[in-house]
Amino acid sequence: xxxxxxxxxxxxxxxxxxxxxxxxxxxxxxxxxxxxxxxxxxxxxxxxxxxxxxxxxxxxxxxxxxxxxxxxxxxxxxxxxxxxxxxxxxxxxxxxxxxxxxxxxxxxxxxxxxxxxxxxxxxxxxxxxxxxxxxxxxxxxxxxxxxxxxxxxxxxxxxxxxxxxxxxxxxxxxxxxxxxxxxxxxxxxxxxxxxxxxxxxxxxxxxxxxxxxxxxxxxxxxxxxxxxxxxxxxxxxxxxxxxxxxxxxxxxxxxxxxxxxxxxxxxxxxxxxxxxxxxxxxxxxxxxxxxxxxxxxxxxxxxxxxxxxxxxxxxxxxxxxxxx
Amino acid sequence: xxxxxxxxxxxxxxxxxxxxxxxxxxxxxxxxxxxxxxxxxxxxxxxxxxxxxxxxxxxxxxxxxxxxxxxxxxxxxxxxxxxxxxxxxxxxxxxxxxxxxxxxxxxxxxxxxxxxxxxxxxxxxxxxxxxxxxxxxxxxxxxxxxxxxxxxxxxxxxxxxxxxxxxxxxxxxxxxxxxxxxxxxxxxxxxxxxxxxxxxxxxxxxxxxxxxxxxxxxxxxxxxxxxxxxxxxxxxxxxxxxxxxxxxxxxxxxxxxxxxxxxxxxxxxxxxxxxxxxxxxxxxxxxxxxxxxxxxxxxxxxxxxxxxxxx
Amino acid sequence: xxxxxxxxxxxxxxxxxxxxxxxxxxxxxxxxxxxxxxxxxxxxxxxxxxxxxxxxxxxxxxxxxxxxxxxxxxxxxxxxxxxxxxxxxxxxxxxxxxxxxxxxxxxxxxxxxxxxxxxxxxxxxxxxxxxxxxxxxxxxxxxxxxxxxxxxxxxxxxxxxxxxxxxxxxxxxxxxxxxxxxxxxxxxxxxxxxxxxxxxxxxxxxxxxxxxxxxxxxxxxxxxxxxxxxxxxxxxxxxxxxxxxxxxxxxxxxxxxxxxx
Numbered sequence: 001x002x003x004x005x006x007x008x009x010x011x012x013x014x015x016x017x018x019x020x021x022x023x024x025x026x027x028x029x030x031x032x033x034x035x036x037x038x039x040x041x042x043x044x045x046x047x048x049x050x051x052x053x054x055x056x057x058x059x060x061x062x063x064x065x066x067x068x069x070x071x072x073x074x075x076x077x078x079x080x081x082x083x084x085x086x087x088x089x090x091x092x093x094x095x096x097x098x099x100x101x102x103x104x105x106x107x108x109x110x111x112x113x114x115x116x117x118x119x120x121x122x123x124x125x126x127x128x129x130x131x132x133x134x135x136x137x138x139x140x141x142x143x144x145x146x147x148x149x150x151x152x153x154x155x156x157x158x159x160x161x162x163x164x165x166x167x168x169x170x171x172x173x174x175x176x177x178x179x180x181x182x183x184x185x186x187x188x189x190x191x192x193x194x195x196x197x198x199x200x201x202x203x204x205x206x207x208x209x210x211x212x213x214x215x216x217x218x219x220x221x222x223x224x225x226x227x228x229x230x231x232x233x234x235x236x237x238x239x240x241x242x243x244x245x246x247x248x249x250x251x252x253x254x255x256x257x258x259x260x261x262x263x264x265x266x267x268x269x270x271x272x273x274x275x276x277x278x279x280x281x282x283x284x285x286x287x288x289x290x291x292x293x294x295x296x297x298x299x300x301x302x303x304x305x306x307x308x309x310x311x312x313x314x315x316x317x318x319x320x321x322x323x324x
Numbered sequence: 325x326x327x328x329x330x331x332x333x334x335x336x337x338x339x340x341x342x343x344x345x346x347x348x349x350x351x352x353x354x355x356x357x358x359x360x361x362x363x364x365x366x367x368x369x370x371x372x373x374x375x376x377x378x379x380x381x382x383x384x385x386x387x388x389x390x391x392x393x394x395x396x397x398x399x400x401x402x403x404x405x406x407x408x409x410x411x412x413x414x415x416x417x418x419x420x421x422x423x424x425x426x427x428x429x430x431x432x433x434x435x436x437x438x439x440x441x442x443x444x445x446x447x448x449x450x451x452x453x454x455x456x457x458x459x460x461x462x463x464x465x466x467x468x469x470x471x472x473x474x475x476x477x478x479x480x481x482x483x484x485x486x487x488x489x490x491x492x493x494x495x496x497x498x499x500x501x502x503x504x505x506x507x508x509x510x511x512x513x514x515x516x517x518x519x520x521x522x523x524x525x526x527x528x529x530x531x532x533x534x535x536x537x538x539x540x541x542x543x544x545x546x547x548x549x550x551x552x553x554x555x556x557x558x559x560x561x562x563x564x565x566x567x568x569x570x571x572x573x574x575x576x577x578x579x580x581x582x583x584x585x586x587x588x589x590x591x592x593x594x595x596x597x598x599x600x601x602x603x604x605x606x607x608x609x610x611x612x613x614x615x616x617x618x619x620x621x622x623x624x625x626x627x628x629x630x631x632x633x634x635x
Numbered sequence: 636x637x638x639x640x641x642x643x644x645x646x647x648x649x650x651x652x653x654x655x656x657x658x659x660x661x662x663x664x665x666x667x668x669x670x671x672x673x674x675x676x677x678x679x680x681x682x683x684x685x686x687x688x689x690x691x692x693x694x695x696x697x698x699x700x701x702x703x704x705x706x707x708x709x710x711x712x713x714x715x716x717x718x719x720x721x722x723x724x725x726x727x728x729x730x731x732x733x734x735x736x737x738x739x740x741x742x743x744x745x746x747x748x749x750x751x752x753x754x755x756x757x758x759x760x761x762x763x764x765x766x767x768x769x770x771x772x773x774x775x776x777x778x779x780x781x782x783x784x785x786x787x788x789x790x791x792x793x794x795x796x797x798x799x800x801x802x803x804x805x806x807x808x809x810x811x812x813x814x815x816x817x818x819x820x821x822x823x824x825x826x827x828x829x830x831x832x833x834x835x836x837x838x839x840x841x842x843x844x845x846x847x848x849x850x851x852x853x854x855x856x857x858x859x860x861x862x863x864x865x866x867x868x869x870x871x872x873x874x875x876x877x878x879x880x881x882x883x884x885x886x887x888x889x890x891x892x893x894x895x896x
């Protein structure tokens with residue numbers, strides 16, 4: 001008798017798990033993202049301000065500055081709202097976005113198909129590639145990204161970035177060391193605890209120019225477009241921001257026409273002129289188009305179903321046996 | 325006469341087979357063992373497969389079975405949720421590392437603990453050795469494991485880092501080494517206390533009898549005291565085994581890509597908190613089956629005529 | 636078969652054990668008081684030590700094979716000083732058997748393994764020889780059918796007989812008995828005493844027995860020592876000690892024992 005109650009309890013619990021995970025689909029009712037922002041008169045943005053030249057903290061004024069804030073300033077002005085920067089750690093930035101801690105994340109976020117499942121992205125506002133940076137001495141003689149496929153090589157990356165997914169997807173044998181910020185990874189490269197650092201080209205270039213003569217960027221790989229990430233379902237806000245970005249980059253994403261403001265901003269923070277390889281851009285943007293809509297109900301619901309099936313079968317067998 | 329005997333023998337054999345069969349027949353009582361046995365067998369098949377085919381993953385057969393269960397509903401894991409395969413493979417490889425790391429550190433820690441315990445129960449002071457052993461145990465039992473992990477990781481970085489890297493063993497990086505070492509040192513302190521308690525629980529008469537028969541003190545320890553102590557300490561050691569397995573999640577702090585680290589990174593990648601739920605299932609399966617196996621061991625080791633039979 | 640257990644001592648007239656001025660004091664109290672105990676144990680003698688608890692009998696017994704280190708004094712075994720720290724005491728102990736009040740069988744081993752362990756590890760005998768000895772000694776104590784049982788499955792009397800068998804298998808030159816029947820129910824003491832009687836009457840073993848079994852002592856002892864409060868009060872033959880005790884303290888002790896019995 002007692003056992004039976006326990007069993008029933010387990011089954012009920014097992015059925016609850018998918019319910020929890022299905023509930024997030026039920027709430028996709030009304031999109032108030034834009035009206036909320038306009039009503040408040042300010043847009044709250046999550047940022048990990050340790051990623052020069054995209055975003056960093058100004059030592060004197062304590063304000064967030066960099067390429068991203070400059071672009072955002074243009075967008076906010078276009079929308080007629082103020083900006084509130086929220087400086088948070090990178091590895092939990094999207095979790096906080098999902099629970100509504102800020103309206104969007106603008107922190108050099110690469111647009112990926114994985115992220116597009118849970119989030120809404122604006123059109124791209126910056127295009128670049130990832131890069132491989134080594135010390136000028138280069139003791140392991142790394143010249144292309146494929147050289148990393150070697151268990152004796154230590155690769156420094158920032159945790160939970162596209163560099164990490166790239167390494168894992170390619171299943172490179174390298175010993176991956178993840179750091180909380182890219183600056184820590186570059187410091188580790190200088191100290192010799194890692195042999196090579198992977199990251200966004202502009203960031204590594206900034207690290208290189210901060211330590212002149214120490215580092216060398218040897219290879220580019222994985223072209224990537226950056227966008228502003230909003231919580232899933234906030235289409236109105238995304239559309240409004242896209243309007244503003246169109247004014248900066250032109251309406252055709254495959255063939256950008258850079259405005260003066262964009263060019264100036266780029267020069268100011270990156271230290272060079274805008275140069276986008278249109279073939280690479282097309283490749284990157286095409287990879288983001290998923291033909292068939294990919295199936296997603298959250299993983300736990302499947303797994304709990306798998307748990308439910310044996311328990312149910314077991315309890316049915318028991319019931320039948322007891323009848324006998 | 326002989327014929328008769330033969331008949332009897334074959335009857336006996338038949339009965340024996342029947343008895344064995346009745347024990348392993350699928351019944352309500354051993355249903356769980358069946359599921360568990362099949363699970364282990366499938367994992368084993370997966371492991372063997374990876375030797376012949378390096379491209380394969382030991383988790384493949386399990387995934388195949390899950391797909392088989394889903395087949396009547398017109399689905400596969402991949403068709404239900406395209407992220408699921410990545411998550412399961414990622415977590416499975418993390419679980420493998422977690423299992424190996426905790427088992428290795430448990431065994432290394434056990435032998436270290438054995439030495440410590442023998443020193444601790446010794447009546448003489450052994451030229452300060454006893455004091456050192458006692459301080460070791462006190463230190464590791466009174467500081468948090470996470471701090472110990474970080475201490476070992478940074479403390480040995482200069483001396484051992486290059487040595488481990490030059491060995492060039494796959495999966496055995498300096499981080500894994502530091503993690504195993506820290507866990508082993510920590511569990512050694514706890515196990516030493518457990519073993520010491522076990523040894524002290526053996527009546528002094530056993531030692532006296534052994535010494536009076538002419539056994540040396542070493543032989544007494546080895547053949548008389550420790551075999552009896554082991555039986556006493558198996559239940560608390562089981563506890564420690566589970567503790568080590570679950571505590572091993574702390575080594576994710578130094579970048580070992582164990583189950584916890586894997587689930588963190590997968591969660592960040594897909595922004596899917598349910599990954600932790602699945603990783604909890606992984607932990608549960610390992611810990612629960614370990615505790616079941618050691619329970620079996622406990623029953624096996626029980627000295628006939630002693631103790632209470634409770635199953 | 637029983638022939639193998641019989642003893643003939645080379646030096647029948649020199650003492651097996653000689654104790655000279657032996658004292659033992661623990662931290663709190665003096666178990667054996669100065670000036671200490673001196674005694675000689677001759678071959679084929681059955682020495683019974685009696686006395687109330689705490690009188691130092693067990694301590695004396697344990698000091699004679701150095702299970703307890705004596706504070707001062709000397710013990711000689713066959714003329715060799717064994718209180719000398721440099722000698723290998725394990726070599727000496729294999730010649731001195733000891734049977735305990737609590738039996739002290741190794742609980743994790745079967746009867747067979749219990750007897751085989753010291754034969755294998757101390758005497759380094761071959762497997763056949765060990766098997767032969769196990770059969771001999773277990774038949775002597777009438778327990779060969781229990782050879783594969785664990786101690787926990789035996790009664791107290793059976794356990795004590797196995798303990799005696801374990802000692803016998805070592806072929807010691809003398810055996811100490813430390814209150815061998817005190818932990819047994821009265822109906823079980825008989826079987827143990829029976830075995831001990833056989834050791835003397837059939838195999839002529841040298842025994843040192845600490846006991847409270849007055850009738851047994853009276854029957855078997857060749858010499859009796861009475862100890863009280865850490866010193867030897869009286870030594871004599873059993874008929875003198877038990878029938879007409881010449882000492883007040885001895886008289887008091889005996890009357891107390893008999894009352895209880």
